[in-house]
Structures are given as C-alpha cells and as structure tokens.
Amino acid sequence: MPDTMQATARAVGADVALRVESLTIDIRTKSGVAHIVQDVSFTVAKGEFVGIVGESGSGKSMTLMNLLRLIDNPNLNVSGHVWFDGEDLLALPAKRLREIRGGKIAMIFQDAMTALTPVYTVGWHIAEQLRAHRALSRRAARERAIELLTEVGIPSPELRVDSFPHELSGGMRQRAVIAMALACDPKVLLADEPTTALDVTTQAQILDLIRRLRTVHGSAVVFVTHDIGVISDSADSILVMYAGRVVEQGRTVDVLAAPQHPYTQGLLGSIPTPGASRLTSQLVSIDGSAPTPSEQVVGCAFRPRCAYAFDKCFTVPALRPREGQADDHLDACWLQRQAQMDLRIEAGS
Ligand SMILES: Nc1ncnc2c1ncn2[C@@H]1O[C@H](COP(=O)(O)OP(=O)(O)O)[C@@H](O)[C@H]1O
Ligand SMILES: [Mg+2]
Structure with a gap:
C-alpha cells in the first residue's frame, strides 16, 4: 500500500x-x-x-x-x-x-449570496431545504426556520425570517446560510x-x-x-x-x-x-x-x-x-x- x-x-x-x-x-x-x-x-x-x-x-x-x-x-x-x-x-x-x-452533506461559501436567491426571503430558503429533504408542512417548516435562525444567533428571528437577503449584513447573511446548511442536520x-x-x-x-x-x-x-x-x-x-x-x-x-x-x-x-x-x-x-x-x-x-x-x-x-x-x-x-x-x-x- x-x-x-x-x-x-x-x-x-x-x-x-x-x-x-x-x-x-x-x-x-x-x-x-x-x-x-x-x-x-x-x-x-x-x-x-x-x-x-x-x-x-x-x-x-x-x-x-x-x-x-x-x-x-x-x-x-x-x-x-x-x-x-x-x-x-x-x-x-x-x-x-x-x-x-x-x-x-451541506456546503457554505465565501459569498453567502451564492447560496441565496435575492427575490426570496430567508425563511423561504430554509423552508426549501427542509421540505426538499424532510416531509414537513409549510407551517412546521417556518417554525423550524425560526428555531434555526435563533440557533445561529440572528436577533429577532420571527421578524428576520421574512427578510430578503439584501436586508441583512454580510455576517447575518452568512449566519442565515449556516442555518440553511444545518436545516437537515x-x-x-x-x-x-x-x-x-x-x-x-x-x-x-x-x-x-x-x-x-x-x-x-x-x-x-x-x-x-x-x-x-x-x-x-x-x-x-x-x-x-x-x-x-x-x-x-x-x-x-x-x-x-x-x-x-x-x-x-x-x-x-x-x-x-x-x-x-x-x-x-x-x-x-x-x-x-x-x-x-x-x-x-x-x-x-x-x-x-x-x-x-x-x-x-x-x-x-x-x-x-x-x-x-x-x-x-x-x-x-x-x-x-x-x-x-x-x-x-x-x-x-
Ligand atoms: N473552470 C476552470 N478552468 C480552468 N482552470 C480553472 C477553472 N477553475 C479553476 N481553475 C484553476 O484551478 C486552480 C485551482 O483553483 P481553485 O481551486 O479555485 O483554487 P483556490 O480555491 O485554492 O484558490 C487555479 O489555478 C485556477 O485557475
Ligand atoms: Mg477558493
């Protein structure tokens, strides 16, 4: 060998x-x-x-x-x-x-925008991940999205879940992408x-x-x-x-x-x-x-x-x-x- x-x-x-x-x-x-x-x-x-x-x-x-x-x-x-x-x-x-x-296996990049679509909210992105890999209702996916945003340290997650990517700072966007990556454990x-x-x-x-x-x-x-x-x-x-x-x-x-x-x-x-x-x-x-x-x-x-x-x-x-x-x-x-x-x-x- x-x-x-x-x-x-x-x-x-x-x-x-x-x-x-x-x-x-x-x-x-x-x-x-x-x-x-x-x-x-x-x-x-x-x-x-x-x-x-x-x-x-x-x-x-x-x-x-x-x-x-x-x-x-x-x-x-x-x-x-x-x-x-x-x-x-x-x-x-x-x-x-x-x-x-x-x-x-999840992946995160240097530029968080690579993983985000500008016209969709943060919550939509996380819910998409959840629904693609787990059979979750829309409501359950949204609740889980808020939990994940809390976990990655995004303040006011119940509000931020409805934010668009450009409304977040670079650091907050990267946190949101990490929340997406973690959605499926x-x-x-x-x-x-x-x-x-x-x-x-x-x-x-x-x-x-x-x-x-x-x-x-x-x-x-x-x-x-x-x-x-x-x-x-x-x-x-x-x-x-x-x-x-x-x-x-x-x-x-x-x-x-x-x-x-x-x-x-x-x-x-x-x-x-x-x-x-x-x-x-x-x-x-x-x-x-x-x-x-x-x-x-x-x-x-x-x-x-x-x-x-x-x-x-x-x-x-x-x-x-x-x-x-x-x-x-x-x-x-x-x-x-x-x-x-x-x-x-x-x-x-
Ligand atoms: N599509 C491509 N066509 C030709 N060369 C490429 C392509 N993508 C990357 N490379 C080359 O592959 C090498 C390694 O690139 P990369 O993996 O991006 O480096 P790093 O991430 O370490 O900066 C570089 O020399 C780059 O120019
Ligand atoms: Mg590189």
Whole structure:
C-alpha cells in the first residue's frame, strides 16, 4: 500500500464521516491538459474539523466542490473516490447525489449570496431545504426556520425570517446560510472560505458559531482557507496544499509544533532550527508566486521558491511520514529525508 494511503486506511471504520482517496482533477484547455488537483487523499472522522490551507489558486475550492461534483464542466476530468456512508460520491447517479447534497452533506461559501436567491426571503430558503429533504408542512417548516435562525444567533428571528437577503449584513447573511446548511442536520459541513469576506470580529463570531454547531450537531467540518491562522485553533487536522498537491498533512498539534515542509514553515512564518526541540519564531516570507496549473514545474512544484532546493527536488517527493514524527503526519519534501540519511551515514549505521 502506498505510504500516502496508510493514514487514511487506518482510520477506516464506523468513526469515519468522509474519506477522499486519490482525488485528481484535470481540465482540458486549448493549450493542453492542466493538472488542477493531484492525488489528494484524506479522512474526516465523525465530528472532526479538518482544515485545508494554501494560497489562492492551490486547488482548495476545486477539491471541495468536486467532493459533491458541483462543477458541471465537460472539460473537467475528476478521478479518485469520495467515500460517504459506504457509497462513492464520484460514482453515484446524479439523482442520488442530489439527495445527499444539502441533506447529509451541506456546503457554505465565501459569498453567502451564492447560496441565496435575492427575490426570496430567508425563511423561504430554509423552508426549501427542509421540505426538499424532510416531509414537513409549510407551517412546521417556518417554525423550524425560526428555531434555526435563533440557533445561529440572528436577533429577532420571527421578524428576520421574512427578510430578503439584501436586508441583512454580510455576517447575518452568512449566519442565515449556516442555518440553511444545518436545516437537515448534515453529517458533514463543507465550508469554502466562509469568513474571508467578513471583518475580523464577524469572522471570529462565524468561526465560533461553526465550532459550536459542530459540538451540538456532531457534524464534521471541512474548512478551506488561505489563512492558516483562521483555523489553527479550531482544526483537529490540517492539509496544506500547494499547486494542486498536498505537501503536508497531519494532526494540527503535530503540524504546528513541527512543520516539516518549507512551504508550511513559510505559511506559519517560522522555521525550525535543526536540532532544536522548539521552534524559533523567525519570520520568513515566501518570495515569488505559485505556478499555475498550465505551468509545468519539473519535480517539486515549490522548488523554484524554495531556499533549500537541491538536486533531488527535480523529482516529485512522495507524501510520507517521517522518522521521529507521528505516523499520520505526512510531508512531501526531500530535504529532511536527505538530512536524516546524511546523519545515518555520519553515524555509520
Ligand atoms: N473552470 C476552470 N478552468 C480552468 N482552470 C480553472 C477553472 N477553475 C479553476 N481553475 C484553476 O484551478 C486552480 C485551482 O483553483 P481553485 O481551486 O479555485 O483554487 P483556490 O480555491 O485554492 O484558490 C487555479 O489555478 C485556477 O485557475
Ligand atoms: Mg477558493
């Protein structure tokens, strides 16, 4: 079994909410095939909060949207498996998938308006969700909508239920969308930068709300953000994406305590001192920009920006656990593997 699969395979069982295996997304363009997402695998345990981080263009949204096959583009080729409740979402008939979308798996976006139709009220949207997945009378759906608006902290919910989306602030709209997402008690909530468009205070409130709802409803959360700081306190585990690949993944405590990939270290703004037991908080910035999917970088995609690149980096490093690290903490970097080999040679073992 490839190393990348070991961690996921171990976690398979009754406690798994979602398991993504080798998700790969290509797009046919005029100038050829562009690789947008390559070989992404991860497991989301029931009730777990998984964060996906990486700079803009790294393939986070494409990964998330394609878990539910939300992008209808004939030039897109999606392969791999997305296991949910014993079914592969990538292989399900469209009708069955529609039942799961918004029901057992809900999604919220950066722009709450994406999920809202301007001419309908907040209450209508929530009632639609309820009636699509549950047999509820109109009256019962409205009552449940008011309950949900209360739960997500919208003031005067009996009045707000009749508001139109444009009558709410950005933060209140995002709360309303979360109420819609929760209408069917989803097993998994997929969130694509849901706080990015909001001011810092509102951002913290929405994140807090998602965390709280997760505790109350037991839903797992997959939270995508370009800002590792947003989820570092909330996520149980983290995937770091760069140019369509996962370059590091593991439990958040492990990744934060000992980031292995130079890109993760750059994101965290600190680099470990070799041999030191703690991180030194030395600020580093990552110069340059990530390659686009149509730009082919030979070997590791981070190589042109990496201060440590050496000859081995012209080959793509596999995502693997490293000696001395937790075995579910994986990284795709040659650097310390080489350093460990050198140490062994020096020690004569
Ligand atoms: N419809 C499309 N056609 C061609 N390229 C696309 C399309 N959608 C996204 N991409 C490309 O896929 C890459 C990943 O995009 P995306 O998943 O949106 O990144 P992120 O969410 O991490 O910012 C980007 O380089 C983007 O330009
Ligand atoms: Mg995105």
